[in-house]
Structure formats: structure tokens, C-alpha cells
Amino acid sequence: MSNIIDGKAFAEGLRADIASRVGKLKAEHNLTPGLAVVLVGEDPASEVYVRNKARQTVEVGMASVEHKLDAQTPESDLLALIDTLNKDDAIHGILVQLPLPKHIDESKVLDSIHYEKDVDGFHLTNVGLLSTGGDGVVPCTPLGSIMMLKDRLGSLSGKNAVVVGRSNIVGKPMAALLLAESCTVTIAHSRTQNLDEVCRSADILVAAVGRPEMIPGDWIKPGAAVIDVGINRIERDGKKKLVGDVDFASAAPVAGAITPVPGGVGPMTIACLLHNTVQQACRQHKIEMPAA
Numbered sequence: 001m002s003n004i005i006d007g008k009a010f011a012e013g014l015r016a017d018i019a020s021r022v023g024k025l026k027a028e029h030n031l032t033p034g035l036a037v038v039l040v041g042e043d044p045a046s047e048v049y050v051r052n053k054a055r056q057t058v059e060v061g062m063a064s065v066e067h068k069l070d071a072q073t074p075e076s077d078l079l080a081l082i083d084t085l086n087k088d089d090a091i092h093g094i095l096v097q098l099p100l101p102k103h104i105d106e107s108k109v110l111d112s113i114h115y116e117k118d119v120d121g122f123h124l125t126n127v128g129l130l131s132t133g134g135d136g137v138v139p140c141t142p143l144g145s146i147m148m149l150k151d152r153l154g155s156l157s158g159k160n161a162v163v164v165g166r167s168n169i170v171g172k173p174m175a176a177l178l179l180a181e182s183c184t185v186t187i188a189h190s191r192t193q194n195l196d197e198v199c200r201s202a203d204i205l206v207a208a209v210g211r212p213e214m215i216p217g218d219w220i221k222p223g224a225a226v227i228d229v230g231i232n233r234i235e236r237d238g239k240k241k242l243v244g245d246v247d248f249a250s251a252a253p254v255a256g257a258i259t260p261v262p263g264g265v266g267p268m269t270i271a272c273l274l275h276n277t278v279q280q281a282c283r284q285h286k287i288e289m290p291a292a
Ligand code: GUN
Pocket: 049, 095, 096, 097, 098, 099, 120, 140, 269
């Protein structure tokens, strides 16, 4: 088996499972899960994400609704839209695309989404459920990362896991998931001393710092599993390129398993969003998630 973890193929398999579950929800419960995506402003990267989300939602048989609001939209209008979506029975998941314009309070908006319609796992109730071992919704990028790790390694119990990065979206929930799998978890960050040594102690290394190729191969324990969450756009030799937080060229020969950029964690994120939408639709209708 190659030591490269093919996130694109894994995500395709996951979407096929989701499509099968959606088919059963329609046939057996007359339920079509619906996802609403709200985009405020015209950030080009966000527009690409939102378009891909909508396309893949429809491809697995779910309903997709998009709301595009002007960059100057007052916070109160956005909160009013979320209130309407919270009350709409055809909508089971609500995603407000981040980042939001500066004049809008991000945490206020995220917490205004009903926690049973939150598909990002950003609502404080879902954050609390994750850190106390409850069955809330889990943020998409860490969820995709843990799925790939478990698929490749089987049990993660007792392994030393190092997460580089402490963001609310990736680092902290990733650490919580690894802890729930009985790993010994270290969260490292920009102030960590001897970061190279800390990384070398990892059986599982998750890089989520947003700094292009900052982790070289000689920071990696031979045979370790490396999950690279970074998506950095750089220019090299006059060409635009997408690279991770790990220097893939020097890391791949050392790692036992490694996700490439692109084609690793990235494709899993939207697949996990679709998974979370199905999970929330089942929860709202008090039915078990059907087998794939
Ligand atoms: N912007 C970039 N990634 C994400 C994501 O996973 N969720 C939301 N809501 N916004 C994002």
C-alpha cells in the first residue's frame, strides 16, 4: 500500500455512502435533507467553496439552498435570515460561510443557528458536547482527518498525537477527537519551545498552522502518520501553487502515511459537511441514521 492517503478517493467513497443513506431516508421516511448555505460578501475563495458545496449537496440527493447577501448587509438582517431558516422544516442544516465582514460579530451569528441545525460544529453546545464525549456534530475538517487516520491505522489508542495549531475550527476539536480515541495528545503552537523535538515525538502529527511547508521531514518520526490540514497558496518559479504546512518532498519518504496537498484533507471537508447534514436531519426527525 502506498504511504500516501488519497483523500479524494476516500471522499468519493464517503459521498457514495451518504447518497445511499439519503436514498433510504427518502424511500423509508419521505425525508429529503436540506442544507442552506449563507454567503455574505464577494470573497472569491468563499464563492468557489459555496459553489462546490451546493453541487455536491445536490449530487448526493439532498436539497440545496443558497442565500447570497451584500457585503454591507447589517448584522440584524443576517440574524433575521438565520431565524427564518431555524424555523424552516425543509432546512436541516445551516452553514454561514466564514470569514464574515468585519462589522458582523461572528460568534453571535454562529450561536444564533439552532445547535441541531449547526453542520459546522461551531455552536457552543456542539463544542461542549465534543469536549464532554457527547454525540453532537463535529467540525468537518477534524472529522475528515480522524476518519482517514482510523481507516489507515485502525485503533489509535495509546499513540502519541501532536496537533500543531490551536484554532477553534481545527486544532482544538482535532485534539478533542484524538483524546476521545485514547491518544496522548499535545497541542503545540507558535509559542511552543523546541517544536522540532515535540513533532519528532509524534506517532500522529496533525499540522494546522497555515504556514507554507514549515514542517520539514527531519521533524517527523520515521513511520509516523502525518495529516496536513494546511492549504497555502504560494508562488514558486513564477507559478502559482497550493502547498500544505508540511514540506511534502522531504516528509513523504519518512512518514508511514501522509496526506498530500491538494488531494488529502481538503476533499474530505465537504463530504463531512454532507455527513453532518444527514446526521442533523435524522436527529431532528428522531430517526436512526440508516446504514449505507
Ligand atoms: N470557510 C472556510 N471553511 C469553512 C468551513 O468549514 N465552515 C464555514 N462555515 N466557513 C468556512
